[in-house]
Amino acid sequence: MILIVFEHYSKIVSNETIRKNTDQRMRTQLTSAEISRYRKDGFVRIENFFTADELCKWRKIISTAVTARDERIPGRNDGGVLGDEFYDNVFTQRVNLWQTSPAVKELVLNKAIGQMAATLEDIPGMRLWHDQALFKGPWANPTAWHIDNPYWSFYSKHATTIWIALDDVTLQNGALYCLPGAYRQASYDNVAIGKNVGSLFNVYPDWKDREPVCIEMKAGDASFHNGLTPHAAGPNMTPRQRRAFAIIYMPDGCRYNGQRNVLPQALFEKLNKGDLLNNNAFNPIIYQR
Numbered sequence: 001m002i003l004i005v006f007e008h009y010s011k012i013v014s015n016e017t018i019r020k021n022t023d024q025r026m027r028t029q030l031t032s033a034e035i036s037r038y039r040k041d042g043f044v045r046i047e048n049f050f051t052a053d054e055l056c057k058w059r060k061i062i063s064t065a066v067t068a069r070d071e072r073i074p075g076r077n078d079g080g081v082l083g084d085e086f087y088d089n090v091f092t093q094r095v096n097l098w099q100t101s102p103a104v105k106e107l108v109l110n111k112a113i114g115q116m117a118a119t120l121e122d123i124p125g126m127r128l129w130h131d132q133a134l135f136k137g138p139w140a141n142p143t144a145w146h147i148d149n150p151y152w153s154f155y156s157k158h159a160t161t162i163w164i165a166l167d168d169v170t171l172q173n174g175a176l177y178c179l180p181g182a183y184r185q186a187s188y189d190n191v192a193i194g195k196n197v198g199s200l201f202n203v204y205p206d207w208k209d210r211e212p213v214c215i216e217m218k219a220g221d222a223s224f225h226n227g228l229t230p231h232a233a234g235p236n237m238t239p240r241q242r243r244a245f246a247i248i249y250m251p252d253g254c255r256y257n258g259q260r261n262v263l264p265q266a267l268f269e270k271l272n273k274g275d276l277l278n279n280n281a282f283n284p285i286i287y288q289r
């Protein structure tokens, strides 16, 4: 018993350098260094998240699911976005692939990843808000600085996104940038992801002189960023795709704030401001302590 407890403990708190992931399974155990870095900065890189085999498998499954989907959001004709010359060349965004691909669903509903999200945010339960493929094509525009949570249908300081790199992500092809620690000062004021890469800094002038961190990644690495962390991505200055897949977790117990975001028509019509977002078909519980 003591041995088992010790082994479990050492897995969680070990600070040793992470070796190449040669396990059979994705690396869902967080080190204490990763947890404290996330809580300090509002983001953290998780190296070697997928094994080499998993990377091959998920890259294929997610790319197939993207190709099979014409709509940005299933069942929602969100005119104005598809057809926008600039935004459509920021990335190919396909939301809620779990709803149209049973294979992707297995990854999105993965309890151990939900537990990572809950552990990083130190909260008991996480529901799915939505997933999305974010494929920056060759010569894609940069992703302007923004904050995620203000776009969503709830407000919470404890929502988080895992962003999984399906290709090597570099300075050349559109790596993410984050402002360390700024999530603690963020409000729900925001900007749209538009042509001016830095317009967020007109809303938050105190951040104008802050130095961002660029998160380069190997394919199969991942990062988490808090829903209030200001972040951006560079342009893709290569003739190849930069493929990423993100899963957004909403703390259990969040309430509807009146913004539609990715809500399907039927649910949107039923909800009143202040209602719990607890529809298990649309926002399933991923992890509960």
Ligand SMILES: O=C(O)CCC(=O)C(=O)O
Binding pocket: 091, 134, 136, 143, 148, 161, 163, 174, 231, 232, 233, 244, 246
């Ligand atoms: O992939 C990108 O370019 C941006 C990602 C992003 O904004 C997000 O995952 O919240």
Ligand SMILES: [Fe+2]
Binding pocket: 146, 147, 148, 231
């Ligand atoms: Fe974002």
